[in-house]
Amino acid sequence: MTRIKSILLNLIFFLNVLLVFFWVFESKLTHLPTWLQVAGRLHPMVLHFPIALLIVTVLFEWMGRNHVADASWNEKVELLISVAAFSATITAIFGLLLFHSGDYISGPDLLWHKRIGIITALLAGILVWLRNKQRTVYWVTFLVGIFTVVIAGHLGASVTHGEGFITAPLKEKKDKIKNIDEAVVFPDFIQPILNEKCIGCHNPNKSKGDLLLTTRENILKGGKDGKVIVVGNPDSSLLYRYLVLPMLDDKHMPPEGKPQLETSELRLLYWWILSGATFDKKFAELKPVDSIRSIAKTLYGISSPLEELKIPFASEKTIAKLNNIQRGVRQISLDQPYIDVFLANRKDLKQSDLEQLSDVKDQIISVDLSNSSLNDDLVKIIAGFPHIQKLFIENTDVSDKGIQTLAGLKYLEYLNISRTNVSEKALPSLQNFPSLRRVYFYETNIPVADLKAYQQSRMGLTIGYTPDLSTDTAFRGRLTDPTVKIDSNIFLNYASIDMSYRLKSVQIRYTLNGKDPDSSSILYEKPLQVDSNCVVKVRATRSGWINSPVQTFKMKKAKYKFADAHLAKEPDKKYIARMDTTLIDLQEGTESFSDGKYLGYYGDDMEAKLDLGAEQKISKISLGYIIDHGSFVMSPKMVEVWGSNKEGVPMKKLGTVITEDLKMRKDPAKAYASCKFSPQKLRWIEVRAINMGKLPKWHPSKGSKSWIFLDEVFAE
Structure with a gap:
C-alpha cells in the first residue's frame, strides 16, 4: 500500500507540474498532433471519475470521523483521495487539450470552465498533501474544492448543452401561443427546435463546423462548409440535408446518441425553408397548408377555438344510423x-x-356537397351546423342569397364556391367569416378586380379564381398539369389511362407516339387502354391560355412475369418495399427513392434469384434503379446476370453491365441496367447489383x- 501511495504522489506531483506548464504556455498549443486531439476528446468521458471519487471521499471522511486514529482506515481514505486527485489532474489536462482542438469558441463560459477546472485539479492535489498535516485547512480546502466542482460542472453543461441548460426547467415557460x-x-x-436539438453543439461556446445557430446573422452566415440555408430549396440546404441523412452516416446531425428531430419537426423546418426562410413573417403570411398548421398546433400545444369548446362525442350508434350508401x-x-x-x-x-x-x-x-x-x-x-370548418359546394345552384345565409358560420376556414351562381354581391357576406383562410371562385361571374380587392382586404387569405385574359394581349396564363391516372405503367396485357381537369372548358390532348401534343392531336374524351410499348404525352389546352407543360409517361409491356423471387440479402429495414416480390410486382418506382417501391441497400450489394416458372427463350435481362446523388443514392457499380434452365444446375454467367457513375448529377433520375446475351432457354435468373460501397472522390461527401x-x- 505504501509503495502504491508513493507512486501516486509522484504521479500527482508530476501531472500537476505538467498541467501548470500547459496552462502557462497554452498559447503554444496550436496545431495539436492527432494523438493529442484524441486524448482531448476523452475529456467528457473521464471527467465523471474525479467528481464521483471526491464525493465518495467526503462520505468516507464522514463515516470515519470516529476512526481518526485507525491507521488502516486512514490508509484507505488516503488512497481514495490520491486516486481522485490523479484522475482530476488527468481530466484537466485532457480538457485543456480539447479546449485547443478547435471545436470550441473561446467564450466567457468556456474560459471560466477551463480555469475553474484547472484550479479544482490543483486543489485535489493539495488535499493529498494536507490531509495528515493541517486538518482545519484540509477541510476548508475540501469545501472550496466541492464548490469549484459545482461551478465547473455548471459551466461545462452550459458549454456542452447551451446556456441555462441546468436551470431551464426552473424558468417560466414562454406564454402559450x-x-x-x-x-x-x-x-x-423554428428557433425552439434549434434550441432543443442543435444549440448544444452550435452555440457561442461550442461551434462545431464553425456554425452558430443562435442568431439570424449567424444562421445566414453558415459554417466552414458554406451557407446552410438555400432559400426556397430545403433539399439543397445543409441545415436540412444533414438532418435526414442515414443515422450511420458520419455527417448525420444531431450525432448518434443525441436527441433526434421528430418527423413533425423536420417537416416544419422543411416548410420554413421552402417558404423563404424568413425570420420576421407571421404564420398566416406564409400561407401554410393544413398539414403544417396541424403540425404546428400539435408541437406547441395550440388549441383552436373549436377545440376550446370541448364538444362531446356523438354515439357510435347514432353515426352508424346516419351513415348509408347514399350519405x-x-x-x-x-x-x-x-x-x-x-x-x-x-x-x-x-x-x-x-x-x-x-x-x-x-x-x-366538414361537409362535401359538390356537384349535387x-x-x-x-x-x-x-347554416344550422354551427361548427363547420370545411364546406365544398362547388358546381351547385347556390347563389348570393345562399352565401348570405351561411354568414353565421364563424369557424368556417375553407369554402369552395367554384362554378356556382354567386356574383360580386356575395363578397361583403364573405367578410363575415372571421376564420376563413381559403376560398375558391373558379368559373364564377365575379370580376377579377373585385376578387383581388377582396383578397387584399383579408391578410393571409388564399383565393383561387379564373384569370380574365380577354383584354390581355401581352400575357397568357399557363394551365397546370391535367390529372392522369394509370393503373400500372408496366403491364402484361393492357393498361388503363384516365385523364381529367378541374375546369370544364379545358381540353386534354395526347399522343401515343412520343411526339409533343398540339391542337391536332387526339382529344381525350374517355378512358383509354394501351396494349404495347409506347410513350404517352399529355397536355392541357384552352383558347387564350398557355398550354400546360407536356407530361410524359413511358408504358412498357412485359413479355414475361416472374413466378417467384428470393433475396439473398435483406435490404435496409427502412426501405424494404414489398421485400422479395418488389423486383417482380410490375410496379415501377418513381423518381423518389422513398416512394415505397424500391429496395434500398446501404453500403451493401443486392443479390436476388428469380424464377420464371417455366423455361423461356430469353436474350435480355434489365434491372431498374434510381440515381439521386444529393441523397447519396448511386448507380450500382456493375450488374451481373447469371442463369440456368434447371433447378440445382450451377448458374452460368450471362453477362456484366458496368453502370458506375462518373460525375455528379443534379436531379434524381430513373435508369436501367440491361444485359444482352445470345438467346437461350432459361428458367432461373440471378441478378447481382454491386454497390460502390463508398461515395467517389468527385462527390461532396466522398x-x-x-x-x-x-x-x-x-426478362425479354
Missing part, C-alpha cells in the same frame, strides 16, 4: 369528436338528407457509405 396566425414563424416555431357520415379520428359528411354528386338531394343530421350538428366540421343539387333553400339547413435503390427486373 393563442393565435397561430399571429405567431412569428422563426422565433415561435357518408364518419368520425374523423378516434381521439376527436369531429364528423365528416359526404353528399357529393347527389343529384336527388332532399331536405331530409340534411335535416336527419341534426343529431350530430355540433360534431360536423344543393340550392339556396337547402343551404339554410347547413468516403461516406453509398446507397443503391432497385425496383423491377424485366
Whole structure:
C-alpha cells in the first residue's frame, strides 16, 4: 500500500507540474498532433471519475470521523483521495487539450470552465498533501474544492448543452401561443427546435463546423462548409440535408446518441425553408397548408377555438344510423369528436338528407356537397351546423342569397364556391367569416378586380379564381398539369389511362407516339387502354391560355412475369418495399427513392434469384434503379446476370453491365441496367447489383457509405 501511495504522489506531483506548464504556455498549443486531439476528446468521458471519487471521499471522511486514529482506515481514505486527485489532474489536462482542438469558441463560459477546472485539479492535489498535516485547512480546502466542482460542472453543461441548460426547467415557460396566425414563424416555431436539438453543439461556446445557430446573422452566415440555408430549396440546404441523412452516416446531425428531430419537426423546418426562410413573417403570411398548421398546433400545444369548446362525442350508434350508401357520415379520428359528411354528386338531394343530421350538428366540421343539387333553400339547413370548418359546394345552384345565409358560420376556414351562381354581391357576406383562410371562385361571374380587392382586404387569405385574359394581349396564363391516372405503367396485357381537369372548358390532348401534343392531336374524351410499348404525352389546352407543360409517361409491356423471387440479402429495414416480390410486382418506382417501391441497400450489394416458372427463350435481362446523388443514392457499380434452365444446375454467367457513375448529377433520375446475351432457354435468373460501397472522390461527401435503390427486373 505504501509503495502504491508513493507512486501516486509522484504521479500527482508530476501531472500537476505538467498541467501548470500547459496552462502557462497554452498559447503554444496550436496545431495539436492527432494523438493529442484524441486524448482531448476523452475529456467528457473521464471527467465523471474525479467528481464521483471526491464525493465518495467526503462520505468516507464522514463515516470515519470516529476512526481518526485507525491507521488502516486512514490508509484507505488516503488512497481514495490520491486516486481522485490523479484522475482530476488527468481530466484537466485532457480538457485543456480539447479546449485547443478547435471545436470550441473561446467564450466567457468556456474560459471560466477551463480555469475553474484547472484550479479544482490543483486543489485535489493539495488535499493529498494536507490531509495528515493541517486538518482545519484540509477541510476548508475540501469545501472550496466541492464548490469549484459545482461551478465547473455548471459551466461545462452550459458549454456542452447551451446556456441555462441546468436551470431551464426552473424558468417560466414562454406564454402559450393563442393565435397561430399571429405567431412569428422563426422565433415561435423554428428557433425552439434549434434550441432543443442543435444549440448544444452550435452555440457561442461550442461551434462545431464553425456554425452558430443562435442568431439570424449567424444562421445566414453558415459554417466552414458554406451557407446552410438555400432559400426556397430545403433539399439543397445543409441545415436540412444533414438532418435526414442515414443515422450511420458520419455527417448525420444531431450525432448518434443525441436527441433526434421528430418527423413533425423536420417537416416544419422543411416548410420554413421552402417558404423563404424568413425570420420576421407571421404564420398566416406564409400561407401554410393544413398539414403544417396541424403540425404546428400539435408541437406547441395550440388549441383552436373549436377545440376550446370541448364538444362531446356523438354515439357510435347514432353515426352508424346516419351513415348509408347514399350519405357518408364518419368520425374523423378516434381521439376527436369531429364528423365528416359526404353528399357529393347527389343529384336527388332532399331536405331530409340534411335535416336527419341534426343529431350530430355540433360534431360536423366538414361537409362535401359538390356537384349535387344543393340550392339556396337547402343551404339554410347547413347554416344550422354551427361548427363547420370545411364546406365544398362547388358546381351547385347556390347563389348570393345562399352565401348570405351561411354568414353565421364563424369557424368556417375553407369554402369552395367554384362554378356556382354567386356574383360580386356575395363578397361583403364573405367578410363575415372571421376564420376563413381559403376560398375558391373558379368559373364564377365575379370580376377579377373585385376578387383581388377582396383578397387584399383579408391578410393571409388564399383565393383561387379564373384569370380574365380577354383584354390581355401581352400575357397568357399557363394551365397546370391535367390529372392522369394509370393503373400500372408496366403491364402484361393492357393498361388503363384516365385523364381529367378541374375546369370544364379545358381540353386534354395526347399522343401515343412520343411526339409533343398540339391542337391536332387526339382529344381525350374517355378512358383509354394501351396494349404495347409506347410513350404517352399529355397536355392541357384552352383558347387564350398557355398550354400546360407536356407530361410524359413511358408504358412498357412485359413479355414475361416472374413466378417467384428470393433475396439473398435483406435490404435496409427502412426501405424494404414489398421485400422479395418488389423486383417482380410490375410496379415501377418513381423518381423518389422513398416512394415505397424500391429496395434500398446501404453500403451493401443486392443479390436476388428469380424464377420464371417455366423455361423461356430469353436474350435480355434489365434491372431498374434510381440515381439521386444529393441523397447519396448511386448507380450500382456493375450488374451481373447469371442463369440456368434447371433447378440445382450451377448458374452460368450471362453477362456484366458496368453502370458506375462518373460525375455528379443534379436531379434524381430513373435508369436501367440491361444485359444482352445470345438467346437461350432459361428458367432461373440471378441478378447481382454491386454497390460502390463508398461515395467517389468527385462527390461532396466522398468516403461516406453509398446507397443503391432497385425496383423491377424485366426478362425479354
